[in-house]
Amino acid sequence: MGFVIGVLTAFAILMIRDSISLMLAAVGEAYAERSGILNLGIEGMIMLGASIGFVVTYKTGNPYLGFISAGLLTGLLGIIMGIFVISIGTQQHVTTLGFTIIGSGLSVYIYRLSIESVGGVPPTVEGFPRIYIPYLTDIPVIGPSIFGQPVAAYVVVLIVLFLHWIMEYTKLGLHIKAVGDNPKAADTLGVNVFMIRYLAIFIAASTAGMAGAWLSTAHSNMFLPNMSMGRGWIAIALVSFGMWNPLKIILGSLLFGGLDALGSVAQTYGRNIPYQFLQSIPFIVTILVLIPIARRAKVPKALLKPYRREEAE
Amino acid sequence: MRLPEIIVERREPLPHYKLIIYYIVTIIIGFLLTSLATIPYGLDPFTALYLMLKGSLGSKYGFSETIVRMSPILLTGLGVAIAFLVRFWNIGAEGQLYVGALLSALIGVYISLPKPLHILVASVAGLVGGALAIYPSIYLKQRYGVDEVVTTLLSNWIYILWISAILHFYWKNPLTHWPESPYIHDSAELPRIPGFGRMHLGFIIGIILIGIYYIMYTRSKYGYELKMIGLNPKAAYLQGMDVDKRIFIAALLSGALAGLAGAYEVMGVSHTIREDLSPGYGYSGILVATLGMSHPIGVFLAAFFVSIIEIGMLSLQRTTGIPYPLAMVFEGSLFAVAALTQLYSSYRIRIVWRD
Known part of the structure; x- marks a missing residue:
């Protein structure tokens, strides 16, 4: 019995922990796509955020500072990408895929430039403190997974709920959706299409950066090259899965976090189970869920289309 | 406060020579920006460039390593180029490469045949593996309309995890008790080119395939049809072409060529399949196809260029300690360069300062 509870607790903790980075990155991605920009740069931005978050935390000892710097600096990379895909209007697939490669290269460069590893062992940081609430955290399974996470987890949940509120209940959210569906009409009504798209891409990039910082300072307390492990691509799939609605995306993240956790738990407890098969489940499920929704998905109408005032119909 | 505004206006398409000049200038700007990152290591960009070229082309060893690097990139690049020609966004060359490598390693380990025949069968296994790996993405796209960018991207991870x-x-x-397959039979090993280190027959075959693609691209009706589908699928359909079937074949071929790249890495270089068989040849292939704009000569030159960068940066890392991932930063910026150049050809880009 104790073993079963142990496994369940490990699973629940990991499920929440894995879903945190996914929900943050995916809700941000929804902002980009809703405004008309497909951001394939997300995977590299997560890695860049992981590197910046780790380095700043390592140097200052302050994980909050690491988290914020990762968000702001990765957001800056998003703005640079915006110059290409928003102002100049280059092809989005190609340009943003390039930024994934820039981001992952830059992440290792920055890490190696700032941190000397002694004897090949990657250094670790203290990271975020875990919360302990008397009685609540002591409840088996649910306690440590919901009430015992690193502080950043609660910050992230607040951020994604706030982003959901903005998108669905405010005028700004309305403007973002209008820009992604019919930029010409939005422009006629006095919405600054370019400004809104820059804002959306900044949000998308900085949430991806923070998701990366979560990985390197809370999920695990070290930086490894390629530590994102395809989470960015899953986040992109999650956006379609959640029909571009932040709340549905958050729920989807919990599901995918659970699948991810299944792989890790099997890796720890079942030595002879080829855990890689379990790790591949989220990717397979993602493809399967895209099949029924592919034709009826409410894709933002101006997705992938650059906006140019002179030639808008 | 005066703010910059970027104005993009349509214009008459540029003549080719002007476009090529713009292209080269933009690549140089990209290189100079990236090379600023060598300064913290006490190296100015021009010395870095010199050391890179010396490492990749300056010796017989360096040159042969550059060609060894180029062999798979040429094949994945060619494969991706054919898919991009018909606007099928195959981002899954990396996974297709591994599946091709797996099937050809199976043939190489478990079957005994006389030499030329064994090589042939193992190569076909690579082609089949790559085609099988891309098939689900084509099917889902054509039957259910699932975006191939997402499915090919995710399938990379699926295949690589399964093979692991x-x-x-x-x-x-x-x-060895390592996570690698048993070694393939000698009869399945690709012959090396005498006097050129690890350089193997796969490079020659890659050149021949580029030549065939060149003829198809410039001379054949089929090549014309594929280009037409890429430019305007509706018009191609109205002319009576079976657009879906042609996209299907082009995409399948794309996967097959990536699979062949994997097979040749096994047969020509490592003689076994490992988890780290490819340092990203599939992704380099996407860059090569994009940079070469799916044109056969463009693909060839881009594959050579990318290999010089990668081998040059590896050598720079050995001699000066500058981290290799800087090569990725430059390669990533080349995607933006390619996208910009495609735009230049029919748009003028100006920056004006407004109050």
């Missing part, structure tokens, strides 16, 4: 499972749990090398 196979190598760790079912097919360990009994001699």
Whole structure:
């Protein structure tokens, strides 16, 4: 019995922990796509955020500072990408895929430039403190997974709920959706299409950066090259899965976090189970869920289309 | 406060020579921006460039390593180029490469045949593996309309994880106990080119395939049809072309060529399949196809260029300690360069300062 509870607790903790980075990155991605920009740069931005978050935390000892710097600096990379895909209007697939490669290269460069590893062992940081609430955290399974996470987890949940509120209940959210569906009409009504798209891409990039910082300072307390492990691509799939609605995306993240956790738990407890098969489940499920929704998905109408005032119909 | 505004206006398409000049200038700007990152290591950009070229082309060893690097990139690049020609966004060359490598390693390990025949069968296995790996993405796209960008991207991870499972749990090398397959028979090894280190026959075959693609691209009706589908699928359909079938074949071919790249890495270089068989040849292939704009000569030059950068940066890392991932930063910026150049050809880009 104790073993079963142990496994369940490990699973629940990991499920929440894995879903945190996914929900943050995916809700941000929804902002980009809703405004008309497909951001394939997300995977590299997560890695860049992981590197910046780790380095700043390592140097200052302050994980909050690491988290914020990762968000702001990765957001800056998003703005640079915006110059290409928003102002100049280059092809989005190609340009943003390039930024994934820039981001992952830059992440290792920055890490190696700032941190000397002694004897090949990657250094670790203290990271975020875990919360302990008397009685609540002591409840088996649910306690440590919901009430015992690193502080950043609660910050992230607040951020994604706030982003959901903005998108669905405010005028700004309305403007973002209008820009992604019919930029010409939005422009006629006095919405600054370019400004809104820059804002959306900044949000998308900085949430991806923070998701990366979560990985390197809370999920695990070290930086490894390629530590994102395809989470960015899953986040992109999650956006379609959640029909571009932040709340549905958050729920989807919990599901995918659970699948991810299944792989890790099997890796720890079942030595002879080829855990890689379990790790591949989220990717397979993602493809399967895209099949029924592919034709009826409410894709933002101006997705992938650059906006140019002179030639808008 | 005066703010910059970027104005993009349509214009008459540029003549080719002007476009090529713009292209080269933009690549140089990209290089100079990236090379600023060598300064913290006490190296100015021009010395870095010199050392890179010396490492990749300056010696017989460097040159042969550059060609060894180029062999798979040429094949994945060619494959991706054919898919991009018909606007099928195959981002999955990396996974297709591994599946091709797996099938050809199976043939190389478990079957005994006389030399030329064994090589032929193992190569076909690579082609089949790559085609099988891309098939689900084509089917889902054409039958259900699922975006191939997402499915090919995700399938990379699926295939690589599966192959990792196979190598760790079912097919360990009994001699080394490493997660790598047993070594293939000598009869399945690609012959090396005498006097050029690890350079192997796969490069020559890559050149021949580029030549065939060149003829198809410039001379054949089929090449014309594929280009037409890429430019305007509706018009191609109205002219009576079976657009879906042609996209299907082009995409399948794309996967097959990536699979062949994997097969040749096994048969020509490592003689076994490992988890780290490819340092990203599939992704380099996407860059090569984009940078070469799917044109056969463009693909060839881009593959050579990318290999010089990668081998040059590896050598720079050995001699000066500058991290290799800087090569990725530059390669990533080349995607933006390619996208910009495609735009230049029919748009003028100006920056004006407004109050």
